[in-house]
Amino acid sequence: MKKQLFADFSLLLIAFVWGSTFVLVQNAIAFLDPFSFNGIRFFLAAILLGGWLFLFERKQLRHLNKKIVMSGLFLGFLLFIGYAFQTAGLLYTTSSKAGFITGLSVVMVPIFAIxxxxxxxxxNAVIGIIGATAGLYLLTMAGTSGLTTGDGLVFVCAIGFAMHILMTGKYAGQFPALLLTMIQVSTVALLSAISAFLFEDWQSVAKHDILLSRDVAAALLITAVFATALAFLAQTSFQKFTTPTRVALIFAMEPVFAAVTAYVWAGERLSFSAVLGCMLIFAGMVFAELPRKPAASLLKQKHELVHEATSNHVKQK
Structure with missing residues (x-):
């Protein structure tokens, strides 16, 4: 029980870190292209994880084989899809909308699980999906907040993150957490670097005035250490100690943290319909993951109540 509570609290901290970094990333990519930003961010995180692995957890290297490498590469590819499209989407949409659309990945999990x-x-899952879809429409289409290219990009990112949640649950209990995390983080760094070389002005990375600017340096440091290295290591380590329902429910708090930090730090405002849409998305995410008693269990409880009532009636006679 204590392990589960500690795991749930750790996952809640992850959701807070992820949600609160939307504004930081959005400010940073105004100066540094998205793939370049992610390449440096995940490269720094890989160095941190690799250094810890070789200094303190070298025994995990005995588990290095084709299976864990392929699993880490697959998780890394899903993470790359998520972060690449999320960071690119932030160029064309607001932090609040990106946070809530990303959070829709929690609702996608039951669909992909089929x-x-x-x-x-x-x-519950079906009702949650319907409610979240209606909320997404209100958030992105109602009033002056129309559907943008950024919203579509972030939606693709939500698909990647939904797949990552499922696959992390599958692999977390099979392999050492630190080694698996380092492989997937290194994969994201490599794919981001290749994409930056192909699609961006990667030479801007060498410009010290950009890398050492306050917005870029702070975003890289915070996201590399807290939102990447520690966050994914914690997710891989603790997801095995809690249930998928709890993980999905806790991660549903990420868009809430994103909206709050966007309001506090960036002064963003949402229309009434957009706020209503956010509420529907959040309610849908939460409702979709609420546990539902099986019909057989309910029927058994009903028979027990009938039997108890009959017994009491006989005793009274």
């Missing part, structure tokens, strides 16, 4: 885990969503 095909990947052969688990069909229950009534």
């Amino acid at each position: 095909y990947l885990l052969n688990e069909r969503p229950g009534r």
